Amino acid sequence: MxxxxxxxxxxxxxxxxxxxxxxxxxxxxxxxxxxxxxxxxxxxxxxxxxxxxxxxxxxxxxxxxxxxxxxxxxxxxxxxxxxxxxxxxxxxxxxxxxxxxxxxxxxxxxxxxxxxxxxxxxxDNIVKRRGAKIGDIIFATGPFGYTASGLEILLRKKKGKKTFVKKAISSVFRPNPRLDFGVSNKKYFTSTMDSSDGLSTTLNEMASQSNCKFIINNVPDRYEILEFAKSNKIEPNKLVFHGGEEYEFVFTASKKYKAIIEKNATSLKTPIIEIGYVTKGKGVFVQKGGKFSSLKDFGWHHFRK
Amino acid sequence: MxxxxxxxxxxxxxxxxxxxxxxxxxxxxxxxxxxxxxxxxxxxxxxxxxxxxxxxxxxxxxxxxxxxxxxxxxxxxxxxxxxxxxxxxxxxxxxxxxxxxxxxxxxxxxxxxxxxxxxxxxxDNIVKRRGAKIGDIIFATGPFGYTASGLEILLRKKKGKKTFVKKAISSVFRPNPRLDFGVSNKKYFTSTMDSSDGLSTTLNEMASQSNCKFIINNVPDRYEILEFAKSNKIEPNKLVFHGGEEYEFVFTASKKYKAIIEKNATSLKTPIIEIGYVTKGKGVFVQKGGKFSSLKDFGWHHFRK
The missing domain is CATH 3.30.1330.10 (PurM-like, N-terminal domain)
Incomplete structure (x- = not known):
């Protein structure tokens, strides 16, 4: 469309x-x-x-x-x-x-x-979705899965621990975009994309536009999300990778800026997570132990042709 | 709002x-x-x-x-x-x-x-709604009432002559904004306003913002509109002044530009009509013979407070 x-x-x-x-x-x-x-x-x-x-x-x-x-x-x-x-x-x-x-x-x-x-x-300039370089590290600005869990609780009456439910619902009702962090650190980014269509969509789009392969070796989930997924018999990847509506973003940067980016994130209280790295090839793969599994784009598309 | x-x-x-x-x-x-x-x-x-x-x-x-x-x-x-x-x-x-x-x-x-x-x-500059000067003439870019008649035909099953019905419906379905005329003549305008909220709304807003009185001595109706109004027992003013959805505009200009504006309108096939003049005072009045009747704003307001 x-x-x-x-x-x-x-x-x-x-x-x-x-x-x-x-x-x-x-x-x-x-x-x-x-x-x-x-x-x-x-x-x-x-x-x-x-x-x-x-x-x-x-x-x-x-x-x-x-x-x-x-x-x-x-x-x-x-x-x-x-x-x-x-x-x-x-x-x-x-x-x-x-x-x-x-x-x-x-x-x-x-x-x-x-x-x-x-x-x-x-x-004067914006960071594009294309631009990730081989050797770059990949970051996300926050953990993923709370919003999808919140929607499961709100729309499908799934149950969870009280503190988790509160956090998950709050992520649906009052999401916090990372504006200050984005504005003050864009000079270090080689590529970025808002992740509100789902993390799998975001990673696939960035890898494809940048003509590189993205390896995710640190899935940005949390123990309480995996626990909620298990007790409700939901595939955890569905919550973390394919949910959407997280108003976080993914960015890539050269290793040499890792320390300064992490320092800036701490001072702005933005919970960035290093989730992987960029390499030669194409597609997005999740690395667990020595195994690589392909992560397809199952995010949220409205009427996309 | x-x-x-x-x-x-x-x-x-x-x-x-x-x-x-x-x-x-x-x-x-x-x-x-x-x-x-x-x-x-x-x-x-x-x-x-x-x-x-x-x-x-x-x-x-x-x-x-x-x-x-x-x-x-x-x-x-x-x-x-x-x-x-x-x-x-x-x-x-x-x-x-x-x-x-x-x-x-x-x-x-x-x-x-x-x-x-x-x-x-x-x-570099736009013509505002305020800016009409005492002594200016008032123009509209087209006749009014076809659209309101078209909506009466489409929504309330009113009847009319075949050629009129066609014209009225076409004014609802395929209105023609006066872009070329507006762009090439704005240097002559002292004030303008799009009339799609209704001609009475437009005239009242311009007069009020310009701190002047608008006298309408040539109502931009047409014989066939009055005829349609009569045969369907509709107050003609309702069609001409209070309908809305005409994507015409009203403008004021100094008399000295009348000739050049009319010449430009002819060459662009824009059917402009001189409808009145600006004078001292406030409000909008329709002049018929020696009588002046106040024209109130009865146009189209969505949820206006």
Whole structure:
């Protein structure tokens, strides 16, 4: 779909770019749909915030700070005044949290709530999805699997330990994009991609665009995720690699910047994890002991042809 | 709603603006919702085109050419491949018709089709809604009332003469924004506004922002519209002033440019109509013989507070 809407030589990126003089204008549009993206227990203010986070996360991955935003809302005819206020306040709070200015927008009537957010920023250069070099190390900005677990709990009534359930649900309702870390460290990155379509999709896309092989030798899971998977008879890879909606990002960098990147991450409290390395070849493989298993792209694709 | 999403000193405009160096980036977002904006007989390709026209029309009013666009689609899970192709081809055709480049976008699942279009252009200056001067003449880029009549025919099964019905329906399905005229004549305009929220809304907003009184002494109706109104027992003012969805615009200009503007309009085949003049005072009045009746704003407001 996206390919047909774009240009002939279309290389998929996290954000769209156009130039004004020497300045690159970075643009991203993202839509949050009530019936699709909003579990029944989610607060409207968190839904509004998440519609912003989805866009901010792409800017974070590219190391660009969003400066302006425009918003289009669809609201059902019967929506209450108090819900409209909650939406309006939600956008004001989110624009303060992520330090951009809402320029305006429009409201429309629709069958369900739809929040479409478009953010803008400027930069001299962005880090692309292609660009990973042989010998680079691969990082993810956080552990994976909490969001998919949270969705299993919210949508399929799966059970887990109280503290885990809280953490998993919070990762669905109030995800935290890594904007400050992305902006201040992009100079060290050779390639990056927002991982909200699923970690397996992200890794495969980056490896493919970079024309390299990605080896994952440290899966960014956590003991409590494996435990939740086991007790609910879910394949743990499904939660960690194929869930999506984690507003983290994956990046590659030369080994020589490992120490400085890790130091910066600590000072910004961004829990980065070294998950593997880039080598010659193609595809993505998970290394466990001496065995390599191919990791296919099973992430989240809307109507992709 | 929009006021609360915007800034403290919010003056409503057709487009949003931010600056990069000395260049103004013009941005507009507009959403077309299947259940709200798409009469059952409308072709998908025309719906797609109209979602673009709604944005282009605001650019036309401000005299700026859109150069880039991004698109967000909500599509129902069950949509057919052939409809997806029609949507995709529709966007490609519309981007060619209005000469801008689609940078990308995203697709989402939703209960109904929703097309959200955001267009971008650059300019050194735009014509504002405020700016009309006492003594200026007021123009509209086309006759009004066809679209409202078309909607009466499509949605409320009203009847009319065959040629009129065709013209009225065509104005709903394939509206023509006045982009070339707006871009090439903006240097003569003192104020402009897209009229798609209804002519009464447009005139009241321009008069109020410009701190002047607008006198309408030549209502931009047509004999066939009055005839349709009469035979269907509809108040003609409702069709002409309060309908909306006409992707025309209203502009004011000094008398000294009347001749050159009319000459340019003829050469671009844009049917401009001189509808009145700007004077001291406030409000909008329709002058008929020696009588002045106040024209209130009864146009189309979505959830405006």
């Amino acid at each position: 996206q390919k047909k809407l774009g240009n002939k030589k279309f290389v998929s990126e996290d954000v769209e770019i156009f130039k004004v003089g020497k300045t690159k204008i970075i643009v991203k549009i993202d839509t949050f749909v009530e019936g699709t993206d909003m579990p029944s227990k989610m607060k409207i203010s968190d839904a509004v915030r998440k519609s912003i986070v989805a866009c901010v996360s792409d800017f974070a991955a590219k190391g660009v700070r969003p400066q302006y935003g425009i918003i289009s809302l669809n609201l059902p005819k019967t929506i209450s005044r108090s819900k409209i206020n909650e939406i309006s306040n939600g956008f004001n709070h989110a624009s303060k949290e992520f330090k951009f200015k809402i320029l305006g927008g429009d409201t429309n009537e629709g069958k369900e709530m739809v929040f479409t957010v478009s953010l803008f920023g400027t930069t | 929009q006021k609360k999403l915007g800034n403290k000193k919010f003056v409503s405009e057709d487009v949003e603006i931010f600056k990069v160096g000395k260049t103004k980036i013009i941005v507009k977002i507009d959403t077309f919702v299947e259940g709200t904006d798409m009469p059952s007989k409308m072709k998908i390709s025309d719906a797609v085109r109209k979602s673009i026209v709604a944005c282009v029309s605001d650019f036309a009013a401000k005299g700026v050419r859109p150069q880039y666009g991004i698109i967000s689609l909500n599509l129902p899970k069950t949509i057919s491949r052939s409809k997806i192709n029609e949507i995709s081809n529709g966007f490609n055709h519309a981007s060619k018709e209005f000469k801008f480049k689609i940078l990308g976008g995203d697709t989402n699942e939703g209960k109904e089709m929703v097309f959200t279009v955001s267009l971008f252009g650059t300019t």
